[in-house]
Amino acid sequence: MSDANPKRMTPTPRCAQKMRLTALLAVSLWALGAGASPPEKAAHPARARNVLVTDSTSSMVLDRDGAVWIWGTGRGSEHGTWPDKQVLSATPRRMEGLTGAISLARGPFGGHALALLEDGTVLSWGSNTSGQLGDGTRTPRPTRERVVGLSNVVSIAAGASYSLAVREDGTLWGWGSNAYGTLGDGTRTRRLTPIQVPGLTQVVAAAASQTHSLALREDGTVWAWGINSYGQLGNGTTNESLVPLRVQGLTNVVAVAASPGTSYALRGDGTVWAWGGNSADQLGAGPPANGGLVPGPVPGLSQVVSLAASSHVLALRRDGTVWAWGSNRRGELGRGMTSESGAAQPVPGLHGVTAIAAAYGHSLALRRNGTLWGWGDNGDSTLGTGTGRRSLPGLAVGLGQVRELTSNMIHVLAVREDGTVWTWGNVNRLSPGQPYVAAAARIEGLSGVVSASAGPEHSLAVREDGTVWAWGDNFSGQLGDGTLVSKPSPVPVQGLTGIVAVAAGSTHSLALRADGTVWGWGSNWAGQSSGEPSEDNAMTPTQVQGLSGVVSIRTGMDLSVAVRGDGSVWYWGLSEDSVEEPQLQQVPGLTDITTVAVSRFGIAAVRSDGTVWQWRVTDRQTGTPPQQVAGVTDAVDTAYSFNTLQILRSNGTVWNLGENFSGERGFPSEQLTPPGPSWVPGLTGVVSLSSGPFSQTVLALRGNGTVASWGSNAAGLLGSGVSPLHLEPARVLLPCRLKVSGAEHEAPGGLWHCASEH
Incomplete structure (x- = not known):
């Protein structure tokens, strides 16, 4: 000690500031939707971990040895688990072959992900439509690969279709989409490999969102660039900037976070400052005095060490409690209800937390005892509680004597x-703040119904007197009552009598009269209501001209289909990939058809001989005839879900083909596309099927009047009585604990390891 150089023992002011920022950065969140453990001691930024991240489709957490655990909904090729796991599990599973990770980042909408390795390189995987994987291409890639030409990285952030990385020398690099100027290079040019953000030095952290980016410099100042529609750049204007500009009035900042339209900064004194959009009270209680164009403090917060931001915000305090504010439509604030929040308040019953993560509609927290907890909406299994889907058929509870079943994605x-x-499902869409209905409930005021149709935005019912009743969204006149006012309860459709069947599309409606004519109303931009396109909505029913002798009708989103008594099939409107002028046309090559199902792209048709045929609307341009589904000769009904074709055979069993990442095949499988058609095990006595072009849930009506369901439980569509909404924190089903090394009382900055449960 006597030989020590006293000059080296006394840091310069700049060095002291850097040491202080480094220590504080180690306890703070650096990227959207990420969580970091708050250590008690200073650490180099390269060792500050984003151990917990989440987005709209999946969640990840880091283990002590640098392994990553992942869960959610999706293809393994899009989530970095290919080829070992072709589909994501609804509960956490280890990502094979990934070790040495020290930090994670995910884009806000499930597009791509990054992992920072201990050697300073970055792995990327997921969507590559804009070059956000940084491999020099826009080619889809099913496996994890290193970002080209990037080394000595200490921090990462993932935005919507773009990525940012801070290097050890304090430079900031970006790649991917630049349509909104989020790469900060003064252009809107897409970059397929990393480029340096000019004019920024001594950067220690960055945050990426949808249309803007933030950078934190070691002097505690914050810089912002990109779109500025809500004032999220914090410069007192709403003018966009393609290059970094300093955020006004902010000093002593130790961490930054960004969500779509809003920005956040954590200062060294433990206070949180916010600016930008405030549509869901993201800036705190009440309207901001400065209009949100410059930073202001979030009231009621102190001693904060970490942030996680989405349409709602989480703040981790030094005492291990979590405070939340912002949107709460799906219970993401964890307060046991779904009303909006106002001021920041603690999440009840949650303590000892060391890391947090937030994405639209849900939240996650890692506790010091190594358990993970989640709250909000688990419809895509991002909370990992096991309530998000069911791979085997089960009964819808509290329901019997059913004679007709209809469903869609809502x-x-x-x-x-x-x-x-x-x-059941999301039946209270017109009453914000109401939870999903997970078990069948009667619709009051509606009786004598003989048929119904559930659309994604509205519903229709035919009564035994031949009248039609409608309820739900009405912004295109799809309720047929002559107004554009949405109705939470059934109202009569004007001018319709003698109706025997109805079909609800996305924003249009169809009705079949007993005389074989078809009537339509609602949105008509693609001719989906009338057969002839029009810019004007059809506010009341009008007859589809040139169509008669119809025996059944179906709708997709904006595609309408009719089967005539002679077995021919006719369509009008547009499929998802249509390019032709929409008009009433016959499907070529289909004869003797008894029933059809409509997908996003076309139809499946059952012939009187029991064979099933598929045809896409775009096949008309190529001259491709309908294609027979091999191996099926006794079909009586069919239904499309988002990923599958379901087929009911004459013996009452259900067979299907397609992808299985949401459990739509009706059996567990780690294969993305199991061979098919395959039998749904244990299901017999089925008389009809129901799903929808954008639904990942399949329902079957049995001859005894009961309903079986399988697949996604989004919005509670399984009818099992188990809601995917967790209004209070629920435990994530990890097969082990992520524990602090050593004693239970060790400081939260310790390394995590997965140990067996006791």
Whole structure:
């Protein structure tokens, strides 16, 4: 000690500031949707971990040895698990072959992900539509690979289709989409490999969002660039900037976070400052005095060490409690209800937390005892609680004597023998703040119903007197009552009598009269209501000209289909990939058809001989005839879900083909596309099928009047009585604990390891 150089023992002011920032950065969040453990001691930024990240489709957490655990919904080729796991698990599973990771980042909308390795290089995987993987291409890639030409990285951030990385020398690099100027190079030019953000030095952290980016320099100042529609750049204007500009009035900042339209900064005194959009009280209680154009403090917060930001915000305090504010439509604030928040408040019953993560509709927290907890919406299994899907058929509870079943991606309708209608799913869309209905509930005021149709935005029902009743969204006139006012309860459709069947599309409606004519109303931009395109909505029913002798009708989103009594199939409107002028046309090559199902792209048709045929609307341009589904000769019904074709055979069993990442095949499988058609095990006595072009849930009506369901439980569509909404923190089903090394009381900055449960 006597030989020590006293000059080296006394840091310069700049060095002291850098040491202080480094220590504080080690306890703070650096990227959207990420969580970092708050150590008690200073650490080099390269060792400050984003150990917990989440987005709209998946979540990840780091283990002590640099391994990554992942769960959610999607293809393994899009989530870095290919080829070992072709589909994501609904509960956490280890990513094979990935070790040495020290930090994670995910884009806000499930596009791509990054992992910072201990050697300073970065792995990327997921979508590459804009070059956000940094491999010099825009080619889809199913495996994890290193970002080209990037080394000595200490921090990473993933935005919507672009990526940012801070290097050890304090430079900031970006790649991917630059349509909004988020790469900060003064252009809107897409970059397929990393480029340096000019004019920025001594950067220690960055945050990436949808349309803007933030950088934190070691002097505690914050710089912003990109779109500025809500004032998220914090420069007192709403003018965009393609190059970094200093955020006004901010000093002593130790961490930054960004969500779409809003920015956040954590200062060294433990206070949180926010600016930009405030549509869901993201800036705190009440309207900001400065209009959100420059930073202001979030009231009621102190001693904060970490942030996680989405449409809601989480703040981790030094005492291990979590405070939340912002949007709460899906219970993401963890307060046991779904009302909006106002001021920041603690998440009840949650303590000892060391890392947090937030994405649209849900939240995650890692506790010091090594357990993970989640709250909000688990419809895509991002919370890992096991409530997000069911791979084997199970019964919808509290329901019997059903004679007709109809569903879509939002809700289900069941018509019972007594003429009442029952529903479950997101049935309270017009009443914000109401939770999903996970078990069948009767629709009051509706009786004598003989048929119904559930669309994604509205519902239709035919009563035994031949009248039609409608309820739900009405912004295109799809309720047919002559107004554009949405209705939470059924109202009569004007001018319709003698109706025997209905079909609800995305924003249009169809009705079949007993005389074989078809009537349509609602949105008509693609001719989906009338057969002739028009810029004007059809506010009341009009007859589809040139169509008669119809025996059944179906709709996709904006595609309408009819089967005539002679077995021919006709369509009008547009499929998702249509390019032709929409008009009433016959499907070529289909004859003797008894029933059809409509997908996003075309139809499946059952012939009287029991064979099933598929045809896409775009096949007309190529001259491709309908294609027969091999191995099926006794079909009686069919239905499309988002990823599968379901086929009901004459013996009452269900067979299917397609992808299985949401459990739509009705059996567990780690294969993305199991061979098919395959049998749904244990399911017999089925008389009809129901799903929807954008639904990942399949329902089957059995001859005894009960309903079986499998696949996604988004919005509670399984009707199992188990809601995917967790209004309070629920435990994530990790097969082990992520524990602090050593004693239970060791400081939160210790390394995590996965140990067996006791």
